[in-house]
Amino acid sequence: MSKVITTQKLISVAVKFFENYPTHEEVYVTEDGQPFFEENRAILHADDKEISYKRFVRGFESVEEQPSVIGKDTLKTEDSPEYRGANPDEEKNNYEEKIKELQELELVSNNYNQLRALVHFFGLEVSDQKAPTLITALEEFKQKISE
Known part of the structure; x- marks a missing residue:
């Protein structure tokens, strides 16, 4: 059984992204845990999977939610076979x-x-x-x- 991705997990993905890319000021993380440099790429990925994404700015204090395409309560994590990590390069x-x-x-x-x-x-x-x-x-x- 796969785990549900929580907002806290998305925050940890954003924090790790900022650690790995100290020159980037923002990241877009889709509900399946994939980080993107560009909002457009996050939108395309989210639309394909009918999920939403969140925008994080370096030094964020709260999560900026983006509208959900079709609200989903459960999401796959990196432990799930469906997960594929985004490679920003x-x-x-x-x-x-x-x-x-x-x-x-x-x-x-x-x-x-x-x-x-x-x-x-x-x-x-x-x-x-x-x-x-x-x-x-x-x-x-x-x-x-x-x-």
Whole structure:
């Protein structure tokens, strides 16, 4: 039988994260105990598993709860087979690879599958999945990250 993750356990994950990454000022921890550097990555992970996440800021005194997608009372811990520990370096490398892919990609309709995958990866909101809409969203995102 798996253990239930409590807020105290999430706090201990955040504390350990801050010990391991002294230059980071915030972390997002999903209810299954995975820490993320970026809120977007925590949101994507939480949405996939229909759980919520909490934001911790270095030196926190209280937990900042984020809205739950579908409230769950019991969660898996790192002792559960379903748990996979997040590797922040891997997450960062993956993000940087996607940024490079976006910068090198020609934003045209012929590259629809790559456009769609990048929009999903970066969590960009679009009104539809048509190529012109995806291109516009990615162009705006490219401009935003180059500032």
